[in-house]
Amino acid sequence: MKSDADKPPTPPASILNSNTHLLQSHQEDIPREPPTRQSFSTELPRERSHTITIGGEQDDDTEILEAVPHDKQIFLEYVQLNAWVPSAAPVGSSFIPGLPAISIPAPLKFWQKKPEPDAAPATPQSRQILYNIQGCCRPGEVLAFMGPSGSGKTSLLSIIGARAQSAMKRSGDCLFNGQPLTKKLKRQIGYVMQDDLFYESLTVWETLDYAAALRLPQHMSKQAKQKRVQMVITALGLEACKNTIIGGFFMKGISGGERKRASIGHEMLINPSVMLLDEPTSGLDSTSAMHLLQLLKKLSLSGRAIVTTIHQPSSRLFLQLDKLLLLSKGHALYYGPAQSCDDWFDRLGYKLPYRVNVADFILDLSSADVSREDRGGEESRMHLIACSENYQAHHPQDGYDPENTTAELAALRGSFRSHSKSRGKADQNQNQMNKGDLIDSAASLPGPRGKGDSTDSSSADRDVETGHVSAPNEAAAANTAAQAQEPGHVWGASYTAQLSILFRRSVRSRRNATLSFQDFALFLVIGVLAGLFWLQKCGNDTVGAAQNTLGLLFVEALFLSFRQMFVALFTFPDEYKMLLKERASGMYRLSAFYFARLASDLPLDFAIPTIFLIIVYFMGHLRYSAAAFFANYFTVILIMLVAQSYGLFLGTVVMNPKTAQTLAAIIMIVFMLTGGYFTRNIAVWISWFKYLSFIFYGYGLLAHIEFKDRQLYLCTTPNANPGAVQTFSDPPDPQNNPNCYPVPNTSEALGLPQQVNTHVWTPINACALVGMLILIRLFTYMALRHKTSQL
Ligand SMILES: Nc1ncnc2c1ncn2[C@@H]1O[C@H](COP(=O)(O)OP(=O)(O)OP(=O)(O)O)[C@@H](O)[C@H]1O
Numbered sequence: 001m002k003s004d005a006d007k008p009p010t011p012p013a014s015i016l017n018s019n020t021h022l023l024q025s026h027q028e029d030i031p032r033e034p035p036t037r038q039s040f041s042t043e044l045p046r047e048r049s050h051t052i053t054i055g056g057e058q059d060d061d062t063e064i065l066e067a068v069p070h071d072k073q074i075f076l077e078y079v080q081l082n083a084w085v086p087s088a089a090p091v092g093s094s095f096i097p098g099l100p101a102i103s104i105p106a107p108l109k110f111w112q113k114k115p116e117p118d119a120a121p122a123t124p125q126s127r128q129i130l131y132n133i134q135g136c137c138r139p140g141e142v143l144a145f146m147g148p149s150g151s152g153k154t155s156l157l158s159i160i161g162a163r164a165q166s167a168m169k170r171s172g173d174c175l176f177n178g179q180p181l182t183k184k185l186k187r188q189i190g191y192v193m194q195d196d197l198f199y200e201s202l203t204v205w206e207t208l209d210y211a212a213a214l215r216l217p218q219h220m221s222k223q224a225k226q227k228r229v230q231m232v233i234t235a236l237g238l239e240a241c242k243n244t245i246i247g248g249f250f251m252k253g254i255s256g257g258e259r260k261r262a263s264i265g266h267e268m269l270i271n272p273s274v275m276l277l278d279e280p281t282s283g284l285d286s287t288s289a290m291h292l293l294q295l296l297k298k299l300s301l302s303g304r305a306i307v308t309t310i311h312q313p314s315s316r317l318f319l320q321l322d323k324l325l326l327l328s329k330g331h332a333l334y335y336g337p338a339q340s341c342d343d344w345f346d347r348l349g350y351k352l353p354y355r356v357n358v359a360d361f362i363l364d365l366s367s368a369d370v371s372r373e374d375r376g377g378e379e380s381r382m383h384l385i386a387c388s389e390n391y392q393a394h395h396p397q398d399g400y401d402p403e404n405t406t407a408e409l410a411a412l413r414g415s416f417r418s419h420s421k422s423r424g425k426a427d428q429n430q431n432q433m434n435k436g437d438l439i440d441s442a443a444s445l446p447g448p449r450g451k452g453d454s455t456d457s458s459s460a461d462r463d464v465e466t467g468h469v470s471a472p473n474e475a476a477a478a479n480t481a482a483q484a485q486e487p488g489h490v491w492g493a494s495y496t497a498q499l500s501i502l503f504r505r506s507v508r509s510r511r512n513a514t515l516s517f518q519d520f521a522l523f524l525v526i527g528v529l530a531g532l533f534w535l536q537k538c539g540n541d542t543v544g545a546a547q548n549t550l551g552l553l554f555v556e557a558l559f560l561s562f563r564q565m566f567v568a569l570f571t572f573p574d575e576y577k578m579l580l581k582e583r584a585s586g587m588y589r590l591s592a593f594y595f596a597r598l599a600s601d602l603p604l605d606f607a608i609p610t611i612f613l614i615i616v617y618f619m620g621h622l623r624y625s626a627a628a629f630f631a632n633y634f635t636v637i638l639i640m641l642v643a644q645s646y647g648l649f650l651g652t653v654v655m656n657p658k659t660a661q662t663l664a665a666i667i668m669i670v671f672m673l674t675g676g677y678f679t680r681n682i683a684v685w686i687s688w689f690k691y692l693s694f695i696f697y698g699y700g701l702l703a704h705i706e707f708k709d710r711q712l713y714l715c716t717t718p719n720a721n722p723g724a725v726q727t728f729s730d731p732p733d734p735q736n737n738p739n740c741y742p743v744p745n746t747s748e749a750l751g752l753p754q755q756v757n758t759h760v761w762t763p764i765n766a767c768a769l770v771g772m773l774i775l776i777r778l779f780t781y782m783a784l785r786h787k788t789s790q791l
């Protein structure tokens with residue numbers, strides 16, 4: 001029996017009245033009683049025929065999404081999840097991120113100190129960030145992951161949503177209706193990331209419209225898809241900003257909160273059966289956050305399982321949650337009905353202080369910020385973890401049941417009291433708890449051993465040592481079976497539709513970046529300058545003028561390819577995160593994205609250099625013939641495309657822009673030097689470089705176009721040394737000038753590495769460029785596929 005002194009003081013009437021008012025205003029959403037075990041029955045909610053509406057006065061009649069039919073509802077379980085991340089950069093880390101580290105043979109590691117005999121063991125290569133986490137979320141529930149920063153919420157969510165980074169090793173299972181995640185199921189899951197990734201130049205409407213076109217089923221008409229977009233926009237209160245661009249660092253667009261809502265809308269479009277949200281309320285004011293949580297609650301009530309991480313909810317937000325998993329440094333500190341967590345901690349001796357928000361209190365507990373007379377903060381945290389893990393070993397699904405636990409909790413308390421006496425005071429500064437001790441002590445309690453058996457964790461540890469991510473055999477078999485049963489790969493849009501939508505989106509998303517004034521000015525200025533440098537220096541048939549022309553041809557090839565290669569370096573790194581996000585949602589095929597992205601560059605690839613080429617061609621007096629002009633034009637475009645391919649390839653393989661730029665500069669210099677203009681008699685052992693150089697083939701081709709079947713003349717001036725070449729005073733009409741005589745071999749006279757007057761080199765050069773273009777683009781595609789293969 002509690003004495004009167006133990007009772008909390010009665011709050012003032014004003015607070016009671018305001019709370020009553022609050023409860024009345026949300027009485028549909030806020031449970032009056034804490035959920036009991038019955039409210040988490042294993043039965044899935046029945047199919048509802050009605051559509052649901054968002055709360056709030058103006059939106060009362062707005063349909064958001066249809067209820068999820070019974071056969072599409074998903075029951076989500078995560079079983080014995082452990083995760084490890086690299087704790088330090090691996091020894092011999094890779095020069096090129098993404099490629100395996102180069103291992104240096106031991107005899108060459110001469111700079112390494114010999115290990116001292118008594119030195120401490122080497123730093124472990126991985127750090128465990130999740131420990132035996134388990135639980136479930138049924139359709140109709142909102143499950144929240146809470147915990148201090150770095151406790152593992154995002155990691156856990158990313159594992160459940162199959163978005164974890166490849167660097168993260170993991171063991172355990174995530175089951176969706178008892179099956180591992182298949183690609184088809186993945187399309188029924190909406191995943192809202194912590195970072196809101198969008199194309200900055202697209203408006204909110206365009207963003208959602210393209211997403212709807214790609215993600216919604218093919219049988220839906222365009223009008224139906226647009227209606228869905230409008231519904232989502234209205235439901236999320238984005239009407240006012242629907243025609244505003246998303247924006248980014250350089251262009252101001254919609255606000256952070258609107259961006260977050262657009263992210264949620266992006267996932268709501270597909271009417272998902274499961275929604276996973278990482279910090280959806282961050283950046284929102286408390287009213288918007290409340291509306292969002294109400295919306296999630298309503299979405300759950302129409303047959304969806306909603307799992308969200310949430311950082312520091314207000315008491316109002318906290319009341320919207322059905323279930324809670326409280327994490328502390330990767331351990332579960334509490335798992336069960338959200339509204340019963342204070343009861344759990346109360347029974348373990350950690351009473352919620354009066355007028356303290358329960359969310360704040362439990363975050364303090366998980367940060368080891370709450371202590372008792374007999375136990376410090378860290379010791380309390382470890383004690384609570386052990387109690388929670390032991391309890392979950394007995395009740396792996398639903399966690400704490402307030403109605404049926406008193407005896408077990410009493411046993412837990414008794415066990416820990418005797419355990420801590422025998423063990424002495426734990427080291428409060430210990431960073432990682434000695435899990436073995438505590439679990440063993442908890443395991444000694446009566447009752448069935450659940451999946452939290454410590455032997456499991458030791459086997460998981462073994463997995464990490466071998467670098468292998470374990471998965472139980474049955475799960476692996478079920479996975480194979482599930483994938484075998486999967487009826488085809490159903491994409492939202494057909495392949496051609498994907499190509500067309502992605503092409504249009506790609507062109508639109510770069511409308512601000514492309515054909516900018518700077519680009520136009522760059523080509524105009526460089527074109528005019530180059531034209532002025534070569535004005536009146538070329539244009540007749542003397543060897544001197546031809547040598548000037550060769551310089552111009554080389555600059556033509558070099559300037560455009562330099563620029564194109566360096567621009568292309570950033571193409572895929574810039575869009576990589578977006579690609580990962582969209583591919584993880586199963587929005588389109590990689591090849592559709594790849595071809596659409598490349599095709600969307602083509603109009604500009606042709607348009608931009610045209611200004612430069614026309615100016616240079618005519619000011620530089622290149623060959624006056626339509627055939628020669630177009631041949632020159634298309635050759636330069638081809639050279640540019642090959643340079644662009646090199647850039648795309650480097651950017652994809654390396655991803656780190658700084659490293660990619662360094663490599664690109666080295667490659668360009670080598671290709672330039674071996675291109676045939678600067679160095680003409682290279683030593684044989686190094687001259688093979690030229691066969692990799694697109695400049696070598698391109699320059700050769702341009703020289704063929706310009707000088708093929710043209711008779712050149714070598715001119716001398718009277719009284720000059722015989723054979724002296726006149727570079728600045730070549731006569732305009734060498735054919736009729738007695739001081740000029742025809743050269744028998746144009747290539748030799750010009751010092752060209754290739755014969756211009758044979759029919760062999762033109763097709764060789766053209767084929768080499770086309771072959772390079774195809775091959776490098778194929779390699780780029782393969783590299784991109786490899787980079788995204790974790791999805
Ligand atoms: N790829 C990684 N490499 C190294 N450490 C990682 C990696 N991913 C996660 N971690 C570490 O794992 C721990 C959990 O990170 P996680 O992002 O899941 O925490 P969180 O609870 O979501 O934090 P926050 O609330 O601040 O977002 C952190 O200590 C983090 O540094």
